[in-house]
Every structure is written in structure tokens, then in C-alpha cells.
Amino acid sequence: MQTSFQLSARRGVAGMMLAALLAASGAQAAVSTGTLSVPRLSHQASVLADGRVLITGGEVSASTAPYSSVDMYDPAMGLFVPTSPMLQARAEHGAVTLADGRVLVVGGTIANSPSLLGTASAEIFDPATGQWTATGSMAVARARVLAQRLPDGRVFVISKDNTGAPAYAEVYDPQTGTFTPTGNQLVLTTLHGVVVLADGRVLKVGGVGNVGSGTTYLKRAEIWDPATNLWTATGDMNVARSEIKPVLLADGRVLVAGGRSSSSLASAEIYDPATGRFSAAPAMPEWVDPVNYVVTLPGGDVMLSGSFNNGLLRYNAQAGNWSVAGPKRLRVREGTATVLHDGSLLLAGGTEQLNASSFAELFEPTCQTRILEASPGSINLPSEGGSASLTVTGAPGCHFEVAGLPSWLQGGAPNPQVIQPDGTAAVGFATTGSNTTVTPLSASFTVGNIRVPVTQAASTSCTSQPTLSGTFSYSAAATSGTLNVNASDRCPWTLQGGMPAWFTISGPSSGVGNAVLNYSVATNTGAARSGGIAVSAQGIGNSYTLTQSAPGNCTTAPVLTPINVSLSSVGGSTTINVSAPSTCTWIASVPAWATLTSANSGNGNGSFTFSVPASTGARSASGSVQGPGVASTFNVSQAPGGTNCTPPTTQPINSGVTVNGNLQANTCSYGLRGSGYYTDRYSFTATPGNKVSIALSASAFDTYVYLLDPTGKQIAYNDDSGGSTNSRIPATSGTFTLPAGTAGSYSIQVTSYGNGNTGPYSLNLTVTP
Numbered sequence: 002m003q004t005s006f007q008l009s010a011r012r013g014v015a016g017m018m019l020a021a022l023l024a025a026s027g028a029q030a031a032v033s034t035g036t037l038s039v040p041r042l043s044h045q046a047s048v049l050a051d052g053r054v055l056i057t058g059g060e061v062s063a064s065t066a067p068y069s070s071v072d073m074y075d076p077a078m079g080l081f082v083p084t085s086p087m088l089q090a091r092a093e094h095g096a097v098t099l100a101d102g103r104v105l106v107v108g109g110t111i112a113n114s115p116s117l118l119g120t121a122s123a124e125i126f127d128p129a130t131g132q133w134t135a136t137g138s139m140a141v142a143r144a145r146v147l148a149q150r151l152p153d154g155r156v157f158v159i160s161k162d163n164t165g166a167p168a169y170a171e172v173y174d175p176q177t178g179t180f181t182p183t184g185n186q187l188v189l190t191t192l193h194g195v196v197v198l199a200d201g202r203v204l205k206v207g208g209v210g211n212v213g214s215g216t217t218y219l220k221r222a223e224i225w226d227p228a229t230n231l232w233t234a235t236g237d238m239n240v241a242r243s244e245i246k247p248v249l250l251a252d253g254r255v256l257v258a259g260g261r262s263s264s265s266l267a268s269a270e271i272y273d274p275a276t277g278r279f280s281a282a283p284a285m286p287e288w289v290d291p292v293n294y295v296v297t298l299p300g301g302d303v304m305l306s307g308s309f310n311n312g313l314l315r316y317n318a319q320a321g322n323w324s325v326a327g328p329k330r331l332r333v334r335e336g337t338a339t340v341l342h343d344g345s346l347l348l349a350g351g352t353e354q355l356n357a358s359s360f361a362e363l364f365e366p367t368c369q370t371r372i373l374e375a376s377p378g379s380i381n382l383p384s385e386g387g388s389a390s391l392t393v394t395g396a397p398g399c400h401f402e403v404a405g406l407p408s409w410l411q412g413g414a415p416n417p418q419v420i421q422p423d424g425t426a427a428v429g430f431a432t433t434g435s436n437t438t439v440t441p442l443s444a445s446f447t448v449g450n451i452r453v454p455v456t457q458a459a460s461t462s463c464t465s466q467p468t469l470s471g472t473f474s475y476s477a478a479a480t481s482g483t484l485n486v487n488a489s490d491r492c493p494w495t496l497q498g499g500m501p502a503w504f505t506i507s508g509p510s511s512g513v514g515n516a517v518l519n520y521s522v523a524t525n526t527g528a529a530r531s532g533g534i535a536v537s538a539q540g541i542g543n544s545y546t547l548t549q550s551a552p553g554n555c556t557t558a559p560v561l562t563p564i565n566v567s568l569s570s571v572g573g574s575t576t577i578n579v580s581a582p583s584t585c586t587w588i589a590s591v592p593a594w595a596t597l598t599s600a601n602s603g604n605g606n607g608s609f610t611f612s613v614p615a616s617t618g619a620r621s622a623s624g625s626v627q628g629p630g631v632a633s634t635f636n637v638s639q640a641p642g643g644t645n646c647t648p649p650t651t652q653p654i655n656s657g658v659t660v661n662g663n664l665q666a667n668t669c670s671y672g673l674r675g676s677g678y679y680t681d682r683y684s685f686t687a688t689p690g691n692k693v694s695i696a697l698s699a700s701a702f703d704t705y706v707y708l709l710d711p712t713g714k715q716i717a718y719n720d721d722s723g724g725s726t727n728s729r730i731p732a733t734s735g736t737f738t739l740p741a742g743t744a745g746s747y748s749i750q751v752t753s754y755g756n757g758n759t760g761p762y763s764l765n766l767t768v769t770p
Contacts, residue, residue: 031313031329031348031364032402032417035080038072040357041350045096046337047104049128052076054339055084055104056349057126060092062356064113067092071126074349074361076341081349081361088124088133095148097156099175103127107158107173108139108146117164119144123173123180137179139171151227152201162191163210170203170225184231187223188212192291194245194260198274199253202226204235206257206272207242218243218262222272222279236278239270244291247272250318251301256282258305258316259289266290269316269323285314285323294338296346298366304346308334313346313364328450330362330404363417368399373449375428384458386432393428393448395420407444409433410455436460437493440537463492463538473534473545477525477552477586479602486516486536494538501532504547524602525549526588526627552586553604555628559587564635565713572613574598577626577635579607585628592622592637613639619668620676623715634714641668651748654683656768663761664702664751673707673715677756687768688744692736694767695749698727701760702753706730708737711745720754736769 037056044059056072069090072081087106094109104126112118119142124133143160150156156173158180160166168185186205193208203225210219218241223232242260250256250271257279258269265288270279289307296304303316304326315326329348336351336358346364350357373395380389390413393401400417413429420426428448436442442457467488488494496510496518503523529551535544559581566575576599581587583605591597591611599610611624621638648669654660664679672680687693697706703726708717716739722732731737739747751764 031327031346031362032400033330034347034361034363034417035074035078037081037350037359037361038083039068039070040359041068042333042335042352042357043092043110044068044337044350045094045106046074046339046347046349047096047098048339048341049098049104050102051128052342053128054341054347054349055096055126055128056081056337057087057096057104057106058091058094058109059350060110060113060357062352066090066112067110074347076343076345076347085126085131085133087126088135089120089122091120093145093161095146095156095158097148097150099125099150099156100154101175103175105136105148105156105173105175107148107156108143110144117144118142119165137173137177139180140182141167147195149195149197149203151197151203152199153227155227157195157197157203157225159195159205161193161195163189164191172227181230183225184229186232187234188219188221190219190221192243192245193219194247194257196247196249196255198224198255199249200274202274204247204255204272204274205232206247206255207238207245207260209243217241236272236276238272238279239281240266240268242266246292246295246305248295248297248303250297250303252318256295256303256316256318258282258285258295259292259307261290264288283322286325287312287314289314291334293334293336293351296338296340298340298346299344302366304338304364304366306338315366326366327364329364330402331358331360333358363400365399368396373399373401373451375448375451375453379453380430380455382432382455382457384436384460386435386457388429388431390430391428391448391453393418393420393426394424395426395449397422397424401426401449403428403446403448405446406430407442407446407455409436409442409457410444410446430455432457437462440495460493463489463494463541465489465492466541466543467492467494467536467538468543469534469536469545473547475522475547475549477550478604479522479524479600481519481521484518484520486512486518488514488516488536488538490514492538494536494542497535497537497542499532500534501530501547503530503549504532504534522549524586524588525552526586526602526629527551528629552629553584554582555585555587555631556582558631559585559626559628559633561626561633561635564633566635566637568613568637568639570616570640572615572639574610574612575637576608576610577624579603579609579626581605581607581628585631587626587628589624589626591624594620594622595624595637613637617641618676619671621671621673622675623673636713638671649681651682651684654685654749654764654766656685656766659763659765661761661763662751664699664753664759666757666759672750672752673709673718674705674750674752678705678752679757679759681751683749683751683764683766684746685749685766685768686745687739687747689739689742690770691739692769693730693739693747694736695730696723696727696765697729697751697762698723699760699762701762702726702758703755704728704762705752705754707750707752709748709750710739710742711747712743713748716740726754736767 041059047055054074060067067090069086073084091109095107107123111120121139121142145161147161148158159170169182171180190208190210206222220237220241241262245260247257255272267285267288269282293308301318313326333351339347349361402416436457441459445454471484507519531548562578588602589609595611619641697704706728719728723729
């Protein structure tokens with residue numbers, strides 16, 4: 002279950018406002034460059050004295066082992082080349098280029114499973130030899146690290162979350178190769194921002210921490226002074242914020258923008274070390290949460306972007322305002338941004354979803370305000386295919402990229418492309434073949450940040466409209482049949498119209514000339530329904546309405562025999578008998594790991610059969626038989642293979658008595674929550690109409706509780722309505738009235754929200770007439 006302050010990044014999506022600003026700005030987009038040797042996120046990038054960039058460590062995802070591998074990016078070649086690996090695999094580490102040109106790598110995550118594990122080790126890369134050597138270790142292991150170089154050449158290292166972290170930071174001295182602890186921070190925080198001030202002091206701002214009544218977003222700021230090695234408080238921010246990256250401006254002040262408080266933030270503020278106070282700054286064009294990276298460009302401006310935000314935002318330090326610099330190619334988080342010696346911005350790796358990318362791109366800040374135009378503004382191609390060209394105008398020397406071409410169109414030159422000295426560039430395109438479909442092909446692609454529509458005309462092979470003939474109205478029972486497509490000999494037709502899910506065509510949905518279509522209609526257990534089918538060619542066609550009548554009424558729910566099916570680990574086949582009124586149309590469904598081997602529907606009395614394959618683990622689930630307004634369930638369980646475990650016995654529980662139990666690992670205990678969820682069972686005697694309340698609590702795991710009637714049918718369940726991660730039936734307060742049915746032994750299943758959880762718990766039951 003997620004909590005308000007979970008460390009994993011929240012997916013932010015740039016809104017329509019930012020998209021409109023990007024389109025209106027004329028800003029040029031980033032262009033692709035070489036590809037990382039492996040997909041990376043949570044890695045680090047360090048600029049060397051010769052302009053190359055050292056890319057260290059990282060991981061594919063938060064659940065995989067970190068890398069020891071290293072890439073070297075050469076701006077002159079636009080390529081990433083693997084170089085000597087680190088001595089220790091690590092991700093979310095600190096990496097700092099030292100004053101002598103070597104690179105210090107310190108701390109980081111060395112394992113993600115079964116739990117996060119950090120390291121205290123550090124090592125140094127020497128560009129002169131291309132080799133790594135170990136240096137002194139920190140006093141304590143740190144899994145997530147922030148590291149920055151101080152003006153005196155030493156390196157300041159601090160954890161960026163407080164999980165298992167000490168209250169002190171550490172300072173590395175390259176002269177001695179040792180780390181020295183600082184004094185303790187005033188408040189231990191997570192997801193804070195850190196920046197080195199011009200005078201060598203270190204400012205820590207915001208984050209999440211325990212202050213007063215509990216964990217909260219913080220406005221607080223404090224400063225570490227290297228002269229005293231102590232932390233002291235300074236002025237608070239105007240807005241509490243976390244997941245931020247403060248940046249030092251050329252005048253010595255500090256810009257803090259975006260992040261998260263009770264919501265995502267677009268606001269910004271500036272800290273003045275001379276007064277020790279924060280003052281409001283102009284807000285960004287769009288919220289940025291979390292801030293993925295902030296870099297200072299040559300000339301003092303600041304470039305900022307967020308996780309899953311498409312835009313690059315630029316802060317003009319002299320004017321004190323924001324602008325949209327341009328779009329990135331990928332909306333990533335946990336990537337790196339590095340300012341190269343020529344002022345370009347290298348964006349490398351990161352992730353758009355769960356797994357990392359090996360993609361890298363370059364953004365040219367000097368081209369930001371140079372408008373890019375393309376003429377003509379659209380491309381129209383004949384159905385037999387052909388070629389076309391665009392003339393792109395812009396600032397000489399600025400690069401652009403053609404991206405998003407449809408599969409039926411290819412470009413004539415490799416990316417990226419460059420504006421020539423005369424301010425233009427010619428871009429050619431050609432179709433991959435003729436359009437043999439009956440509709441025009443339409444798409445769009447981008448040239449820089451310009452969207453260009455493209456169309457290829459439809460085929461001219463059809464002499465008349467295609468039609469369908471056959472039956473289009475059906476009874477409630479499942480059926481099958483054929484429809485005829487009537488079309489001219491060379492006319493390529495396509496089925497369209499969004500056919501309903503209960504009507505399926507087997508075989509191709511397109512063809513040329515006359516054809517026969519095989520269809521099947523599913524059983525209708527609900528109200529009368531309708532849908533559509535259409536056949537189209539050459540942009541014209543005919544639509545038809547499909548209808549299916551409602552089934553006969555079910556005055557009572559179907560009675561199933563048996564309702565509890567237990568199978569051995571080798572699997573087997575089982576038949577369920579259905580007793581229902583003759584007018585009742587019903588349909589059966591089985592667990593996902595079972596397979597129906599007979600018809601799954603019927604009218605009145607009948608049966609259905611399903612099979613279950615062999616399994617090495619225990620599993621259980623429910624199936625159902627449904628008719629209009631009624632439903633009955635049955636339970637299927639399968640014992641594990643190759644184990645000697647014994648299902649736990651069902652324990653009695655009395656009203657008003659609290660039972661203290663212990664949920665233990667037992668693969669034979671799985672219940673309604675499914676495989677992997679250990680389950681204890683309790684029973685009590687009650688009568689329909691009785692009022693019950695069930696309270697389940699535990700501190701060792703997030704609880705989950707089910708209530709079943711005497712037939713084994715689930716009638717209630719709950720996850721977190723008992724306060725915190727505890728469970729209660731009914732939710733919050735009051736009592737649950739047992740529904741109509743048969744008096745007898747009701748059962749309670751005690752389990753967990755998370756897979757594989759165990760630990761002690763307390764269960765309380767109250768039953769009243």
C-alpha cells in the first residue's frame with residue numbers, strides 16, 4: 002500500500018497548458034545522440050577536463066541489481082563507449098569531478114532485493130589511466146546519496162533520505178583519502194535539496210521530516226558551516242516543498258523551484274545568504290514534481306525539468322523570469338543532465354515507465370529562441386506513391402530532427418540534421434509503396450518542434466459500395482453463422498464500426514472482392530443489446546445494426562452442486578450441475594487457471610465441465626453461474642505439489658471474544674485472496690438477519706478480511722477501513738446485516754494485503770440478533 006511520503010517517484014504528466022506553450026514558443030526540440038551501452042536509471046554523469054562525460058552505474062529498474070559498468074560519452078563523436086567498470090556496482094550514488102580532474106564515486110545502493118542495501122565504500126576514476134582505485138570509506142553505509150564539491154576541493158556527502166541514515170553528513174578530503182563526519186543536522190529529512198553556497202557553506206532545504214505532530218512537508222532550512230563543522234538554522238522557505246534541487250545563481254543567491262507539498266508546485270523562491278531569508282520568485286509556466294534535474298548554463302541561466310515532464314524550462318537569472326526552452330524527446334525520470342563544454346545539454350537515460358532507457362539526446366540552449374519553420378506546412382502524396390520535400394529554415398548551425406514518421410513514409414537523410422550557412426535545410430521523403438487500402442493514409446510527424454501532417458490518397462480500385470448480407474438479429478442463446486461481403490473484384494474492403502464484444506468474426510477483417518465471414522454470438526445473460534458492423538472501401542461503405550434479445554427471466558438463483566471443489570496437485574476434471582428454472586438463461590465462468598471443456602451456458606437445468614492442470618503450488622479461487630439479476634458462486638482449490646504441508650484447521654470464534662492469532666507461512670493455507678496470501682480461518686454460528694461486526698488489526702502487516710456464508714459464498718470483505726492498515730466489516734463503524742440465506746456456520750478468512758506477509762494479529766467478532 003502506498004503512503005503519502007513513499008520514496009518512489011510519482012508519475013507527473015505535463016498538462017495541456019505546457020503543451021500549448023511549447024507549440025507557441027517555436028522552440029527547437031532536443032535531438033538524439035549516441036545510445037548508452039545499457040539502459041540506465043539512477044546513474045550519475047560527470048564532466049571530465051577534456052569535455053568527455055563519465056556515466057557511472059545505475060540500474061534497469063528499482064527491482065534489479067545495480068550496474069558496475071561505465072560508459073564514456075565523446076561529444077566530438079556523439080558516441081557512448083564502455084570503459085573500465087567500477088570496483089563496486091552501485092546506483093543512486095554520488096559522483097563528483099575533483100579539482101585535479103579525477104572522479105570520486107561514493108556510497109549508493111548495491112542491492113535492491115530482498116531489501117535496499119547501501120555501501121560506505123568510495124572509489125576514484127583517473128582519466129589518465131582509465132582505471133578505478135579504492136579510497137577511504139565513509140563512517141556509515143548510505144543507499145541514496147547527494148554529493149557536491151566544496152570550494153576548497155573537498156567533497157560534501159549527505160543521504161537524500163533518512164531511512165537508516167545517521168544525523169550527520171560526511172566530508173571527503175582528496176589529500177588524505179578520508180571522510181570526516183559533520184555535526185548532526187537539526188532535523189533529519191528525506192527528499193530534501195542541498196546546494197553549496199559561494200562562501201563554502203552548505204544549504205539544506207525542505208524535504209519530509211518528523212516535526213511536532215508527525216511526518217510532514219517542511220519549509221525549514223539549515224546551513225552547515227565548514228569553519229565550525231556545525232549545522233545552524235536559517236530562514237524558512239515561504240512554501241513547504243520536497244523532491245527539489247536548489248541551484249546556486251551567479252550572484253550567490255539560491256533558486257528553489259517546483260517540487261511537492263500537499264500538491265505539485267509551480268512556485269519558486271530565492272534564498273539570499275546575506276539576509277538568511279527566502280523571497281518569492283516568479284512561478285514556472287507549469288508545475289514540476291519531482292524536479293529531475295537543474296543545471297546552470299554558461300552565462301548564468303538555469304535549465305530545469307521534471308520527471309515525466311516533456312518541457313525544458315529556462316530561468317533567466319538577469320531578468321528573473323521563466324520561459325519554455327523546448328521539448329525533450331522522452332518524458333523521463335531518474336536520468337542525468339550534463340552541460341557540455343560547448344554549452345549543449347546532454348540528457349542521458351532515465352525511465353518513462355518502470356524500466357530504464359538507453360536513449361540520449363542533446364539540447365542546444367543557444368538555439369532556444371531561434372524560430373524553426375518548415376515549408377510547405379503539409380505533404381499530400383498520390384495513392385501510387387512518390388516523393389516530396391520540405392525546406393526548413395532556422396538559425397545556421399542549429400540542429401533539428403525528423404521524428405515520428407509513419408511506417409509508410411521514410412526520410413531521405415539520417416538524424417540529426419543541421420541548418421546550413423544560408424539558413425535553410427532540405428528534407429526529403431518518399432513513400433514505401435502504393436496505398437492499396439480503400440481509405441487515405443493520414444498521419445503526422447515532427448520536424449524539430451513543428452508538426453507536419455502527411456496524407457497518401459486512397460486506392461481507386463472500387464467501382465461500387467461494398468455491402469453485407471445475412472442475419473443481423475439473434476436470440477439470447479449463443480449461436481454462429483455467416484455473413485456475405487459483396488464487393489467488386491479488385492475492391493479491397495475493411496470491416497469497421499466497432500463491433501460489440503459479444504459478436505466476433507473469425508478470420509481476416511479485410512479482403513478483396515466477394516467473401517464469406519464466419520461469426521459467433523456469445524450468450525446474452527442481461528438486457529437486450531445492440532451494436533454495429535460496417536464494411537468500407539475507398540472511403541465509402543455501409544453500416545448495419547446488430548441486435549440480440551434478452552434471455553428469459555431467472556426467478557431464483559441457480560443452485561450449484563457441488564459448490565466446493567478440491568483437487569490434488571496433479572489437477573483433473575470436474576462437472577458442476579446447475580439447477581435453474583426452465584426460462585432461466587445462465588452462463589458459467591471459471592478461475593483463470595481453469596479451462597472450460599464444455600459449453601459455458603444453458604437454459605434451465607444443465608451442467609458444465611472444466612479442467613485444472615497440474616500445479617506445484619497451492620491455489621484457490623471462485624467461479625460463478627450468472628443469469629439476469631442473479632448469480633451463484635462455487636469455490637475451487639488445488640493442493641500444492643511436492644509438499645507435505647497441511648491446511649490449517651478452521652478455529653471457532655465466539656461473539657465478544659478477541660482472538661490473538663499468528664499468520665504463518667503455509668502454502669496450503671491460501672484462500673480467497675489467491676496464491677501467495679497465507680490465510681487463517683474461523684467459524685461462528687449465526688442466522689440471516691443477525692448483525693455482525695468484525696475487526697482485524699495487526700502491526701506486522703497490512704490486514705485483509707473476508708466473510709463467507711454457510712454455502713461458502715463471499716458476502717463481504719474489507720482492506721483498510723479499520724483505521725490505518727487495519728480491516729473492519731462493515732467499514733469504519735456500525736454492523737453488517739447477514740443477508741437472506743440458510744442459518745449455519747459462517748466463516749472468516751484472515752489474510753494480508755501484501756503477498757507473503759506473516760505476523761501476529763487480533764480478531765474480534767460481535768454477533769447480535
